[in-house]
Ligand code: BYC
């Protein structure tokens with residue numbers, strides 16, 4: 001079992017001190033990271049003590065220690081899951097050969113690209129969320145936001161460690177650029193679509209941690225299978241952190257739904273907005289927006305990149321062990337391709353459809369979260385069902401981009417889309433309404449009127465615990 005060395009400037013379980021050059025390079029990156037954090041991290045909260053968890057071991061249980069920390073003093077570090085003895089490559093053309101401990105030369109470019117793309121999302125999310133601290137619905141939620149933010153910062157460290165250790169000068173240059181791009185900046189944007197979308201309010205945030213962080217879960221599951229062992233081990237530990245982010249999203253939206261149900265029960269004939277709750281159609285529109293945007297993050301349905309990544313043994317499928325054929329050199333998947341205003345079935349070689357395979361797993365997982373929200377609706381006797389939009393709805397990447405589909409996935413013409421889009425996506429007015437509710441509630445144990453309290457506190461603490469010292 002590898003324990004984490006907190007005596008070092010950069011906490012780690014990779015024996016960093018045995019490689020002086022690497023250690024010095026990362027120690028030179030560290031102050032730049034901190035500058036970025038001070039500039040782009042949670043705005044206005046750098047002096048406050050926050051009740052955060054910090055990794056103390058990479059064991060499945062008991063890896064976290066809880067305590068008050070000022071965010072700039074959070075111990076960001078490098079933690080890899082323990083190595084598996086004699087690990088083999090689990091898929092693709094090199095199936096069954098020993099996993100790589102060094103970067104295979106011919107795949108250097110592809111591997112770097114995957115790692116940089118993964119890395120870029122982590123600081124992007126912190127940037128997107130940086131203003132939310134001024135309007136949190138409770139100290140409990142404020143603390144959860146900051147927990148997510150510091151862990152996304154740590155995920156950046158996880159990827160920068162790989163870039164510095166295995167990609168030489170180019171890797172160091174990439175690590176610097178990760179601190180230079182900015183979410184939503186037209187001149188130097190973040191790499192992937194969703195990571196440039198504004199996260200304006202807490203409903204956006206909960207939908208984001210539900211749907212966008214869940215893309216993270218599935219991409220990390222696919223990379224946890226990588227034949228490049230350091231990447232696989234890094235991702236395996238990141239996944240344990242990721243679970244909390246999706247908990248924040250799923251229960252966050254669930255609590256919004258619950259509060260709306262309570263208001264609807266009390267005032268069955270009124271618009272919930274009159275009583276400061278978020279009406280269910282508006283929740284559905286936010287769901288549609290973030291689910292569709294995050295569905296784009298899996299890339300094109302038919303992708304030679306995806307085929308190469310799989311063939312090369314760099315990026316597998318989520319839970320590769322559940323499949324029988326790990327080579328996937330044969331076989332096809334049927335995809336519905338737009339042809340004029342119709343959809344036609346097309347058979348695509350399985351390897352070229354790996355983005356779509358992962359997207360399907362993702363959508364099934366999303367559905368479970370939506371089912372959980374619908375249970376809350378049913379429990380309150382409310383006759384309304386939240387629905388996951390069809391994978392074709394509102395896409396800007398892949399086969400369905402530039403075309404128009406309703407939330408059920410039926411093709412519609414552009415005029416219909418223009419006329420109806422704000423039945424399906426938040427309008428300016430919806431956004432203004434939700435924004436109008438965003439008032440900070442920072443008394444311990446109190447919650448804003450548009451969201452129900454959670455079932456329990458963090459780490460066994462009561463709901464009125466001071467999760468952030470204001
Ligand atoms: N936006 O062949 P395709 C997380 C580009 S989230 C913009 O399908 P590929 C987190 C694509 O780059 C997890 N561009 O591409 C969550 C390509 O460009 P070029 C992040 C896009 O490579 C919350 C072209 O379109 N991790 O951790 O098969 C908070 C052709 O597309 C997009 C990863 O993504 C897009 N959405 O698929 C914090 C894992 N989609 O070559 C953190 C690593 C595609 O024409 N990334 N393009 O210039 C990958 O595996 C792949 O890059 C992708 C794209 C699956 C994203």
Ligand code: FE
Pocket residue numbers: 122151152155216
């Ligand atoms: Fe992350």
Ligand code: FE
Pocket residue numbers: 152213216242245
């Ligand atoms: Fe996350």
